[in-house]
Amino acid sequence: MNYRRLLAVARTESIHNLRDVRSLFVIVVLPVVLLLLYGYGINYDLRNVPFAVQDLERTELSRSLIQHLVSSGYFQLRQVIHDQRQIAESLDRAAVVFVLVIPPDMGRRLGAGRPAKVQVLVDGADTTRASVAVGYIEGALLAFSGKLGAEYLARQGLSAAGGLDVRPVVLYNADLKSVRFIVPGLMAILLTLLSGLLTSTCIVREREWGSFETLVTSPALPPEILIGKILPYVVIAFADTLLSIGAGALIFGVVPVGSRLLLLFTSFLYLLASLAIGIFFSTIMRTQRLAILTTTLVTLVPTIQLSGFAFPIRSQPLVLQVISNFIPATHYLIIIRSLYLKGADLLVLWPRVLALLVFTVVLVTVAARRFRKQL
Amino acid sequence: MDLAVEVENLTKRFGDFVAVNEVSFSVAEGEVFGFLGPNGSGKSTTIRILCGLLSPSSGHARVAGLDVWRDAERIRQRIGYMPQFFSLYDDLTVAENIEFYAGLYQVPPALALARQSELAEVLELGPVLDRLARTLSTGWRQRLALATSILHRPPLLFLDEPTSGVDPLTRRLFWEVIGDLAHEGITVFVTTHVMDEAEHCTRLAMMHYGRLIAEGTPEEMRTEHVQTMVEVQAHPIWPVLQALEKAPEVVEVALFGDAVHAELRCDLNDAEARVERKLQTAGVAYERVVAVTPSMEDVFVSLARRWERPTAAGADR
Known part of the structure; x- marks a missing residue:
């Protein structure tokens, strides 16, 4: 291994990137856009859910129920419905997420010690939002019901006793903010996309330019060329990792609870694995377009769909659950989410770190073996 | 060496x-x-x-x-x-x-x-x-x-x-x-x-x-492969080309710049005189006939014509 030759290749590769607008876009603009888009745009939390009310009772009790919902901060009353037909119309227009219908006999039934039925009509078009909204509504109504029960018992001169008192304690992400879950996931997406896009062209480009002949006839050995070509991207991808860690902390206030060293180490392993995949397709494909397309398809799609970034792995069909184990991103995601949210350490995470290490070694080896000094 | x-x-x-x-x-x-x-x-x-x-x-x-x-x-x-x-x-x-x-x-x-x-x-x-x-x-x-x-x-x-x-x-x-x-x-x-x-x-x-x-x-290329070469200068040049193409002692005629180069069979001491006679009998006007050293292009044209394109790989072996 000769460092002069290796550095000559690395230096030239860096110049290509600095002078290529597309590369600069991928290196600088892409991470920023992704961070802002995912950090701000994708939010599973609901606030100010718009709703409508058809109050058929119009008593102090029914008004206090509505007030209870509004004062929780999660719901916003948009419309008071007087006509039955308005309900469907309002949901169709997507003006509101749900409609609360208070029956005319709610107070009477409750007064008689019988259960009263309150109807909630939810727009289920967006399943994620609907299920989160239903959870919120149920919680709010349950709380209201409990309050009523306690007041009733108090009026009877009895103290509230018995029954189940459920008090869930949420660990790791106590106020259940989804940004804490998304930012680490985003780092995986970013590293996958960036590393793949950058390296997938770096060999095939030389073939298209004709400059590969220069490299082949030169005394530079295959590992020198390969490492020289990857080196700038390792630096770039690592800088972008630091950028997203920094942006996560500064913009979204998301900081890792666990070992930062382990975070950097596993991120480094993962970016090497991603770069190796890109290089691999760059050596076997004949055009830049094909190389970019294949790499993106092979890395990004499974990373988003199957790794647990967007959809929980446990809710996937068994076949996909098995496949997800063979996606490096699956292991990387579990590691960084644990580091960010749970503060887990190597004692717990070692099987995942080992899996990632194996992936990295295998992918780098395959890419290196496939690379030949041949036209 | x-x-x-x-x-x-x-x-x-x-x-x-x-x-x-x-x-x-x-x-x-x-x-x-x-x-x-x-x-x-x-x-x-x-x-x-x-x-x-x-x-x-x-x-x-x-x-x-x-x-x-x-x-x-x-x-x-x-x-x-x-x-x-x-x-x-x-x-x-x-x-x-x-x-x-x-x-x-x-x-x-x-x-x-x-x-x-x-x-x-x-x-x-x-x-x-x-x-x-x-x-x-x-x-x-x-x-x-x-x-x-x-x-x-x-x-x-x-x-x-x-x-x-x-x-x-x-x-x-x-x-x-x-x-x-x-x-x-x-x-x-x-x-x-x-x-x-x-x-x-x-x-x-x-x-x-x-x-x-x-x-x-x-x-060696010039002397071994093409033995005798004469250059004919004339205006117009086409009649000269046509006249020499028919001559039996001429192996190859080709335009060379604004003149004609003709390669003759075997080394003839009287090559120039022969060509002049040929042109005179054919009634073609010319300015000058002179023996020249064949250029590399002459050599190539001559050699290439002798080696016809092989019809199939190795068929003529």
Whole structure:
């Protein structure tokens, strides 16, 4: 291994990137856009859910129920419905997420010690939002019901006793903010996309330019060329990792609870694995377009769909659950989410770190073996 | 004298197409070896095999006594290669391209800088050192390619059509540089399809449809393969061409500039007189008939006509 030759290749590769607008876009603009888009745009939390009310009772009790919902901060009353037909119309227009219908006999039934039925009509078009909204509504109504029960018992001169008192304690992400879950996931997406896009062209480009002949006839050995070509991207991808860690902390206030060293180490392993995949397709494909397309398809799609970034792995069909184990991103995601949210350490995470290490070694080896000094 | 290049029965097939067909030749150290032939005759394929870019289908090729395919990596440092098509980086400046080569061939930085300024002077690259290669015209790109291929002072230099697409002045400059390199003891293996350039070489080999059809010094090529050549000047020239085509003692007639070159069978002392008589009996007007030394182009045209295109691979063997 000769460092002069290796550095000559690395230096030239860096110049290509600095002078290529597309590369600069991928290196600088892409991470920023992704961070802002995912950090701000994708939010599973609901606030100010718009709703409508058809109050058929119009008593102090029914008004206090509505007030209870509004004062929780999660719901916003948009419309008071007087006509039955308005309900469907309002949901169709997507003006509101749900409609609360208070029956005319709610107070009477409750007064008689019988259960009263309150109807909630939810727009289920967006399943994620609907299920989160239903959870919120149920919680709010349950709380209201409990309050009523306690007041009733108090009026009877009895103290509230018995029954189940459920008090869930949420660990790791106590106020259940989804940004804490998304930012680490985003780092995986970013590293996958960036590393793949950058390296997938770096060999095939030389073939298209004709400059590969220069490299082949030169005394530079295959590992020198390969490492020289990857080196700038390792630096770039690592800088972008630091950028997203920094942006996560500064913009979204998301900081890792666990070992930062382990975070950097596993991120480094993962970016090497991603770069190796890109290089691999760059050596076997004949055009830049094909190389970019294949790499993106092979890395990004499974990373988003199957790794647990967007959809929980446990809710996937068994076949996909098995496949997800063979996606490096699956292991990387579990590691960084644990580091960010749970503060887990190597004692717990070692099987995942080992899996990632194996992936990295295998992918780098395959890419290196496939690379030949041949036209 | 040691051999810089040895080629024995070298064959390269691409599917059914035989690009190089049982070619054998050798190049001694210090020679300027001209590899001639029209486009598609197998010159570039041969040179790319010699540089270790392509594997031979059969036969052997050795450079400095080492097998070009098996020992490819051991040969790299000893050869310089200027490909037919620009294969440097368009998005790097001239100086950066040179620096890249210096790194690849481990020329020490100080020495590389000295050679860069030396080459910049010889090839007049000084004013364009900081320009991106993509902004250069063909002639300048070729100068850059030549500069990078000789930066590490290889004992053996392969130049694949270095003068294609360059202006006459640059062409002359290139041959001066090639002459200087040879003077320093560097073996130069150069391909061209411009026959006149062959005069600059110490020895020649001529390729046609993948076969080696002739080999020798420029002098030998002219005298051994074409014996008698006369030039006829006339206005108009077409009647002369037609009259001589029919003559039995004429092997070959071809337009050469604004004159006609006719090759005659065997060495005839009275060649000029015979042609004049021929034209007079045919009643064709002419200005002058003079015996000439055949040019390399004459030699090539004559040889190429004798070797008809093989109909199928190896069918005429």
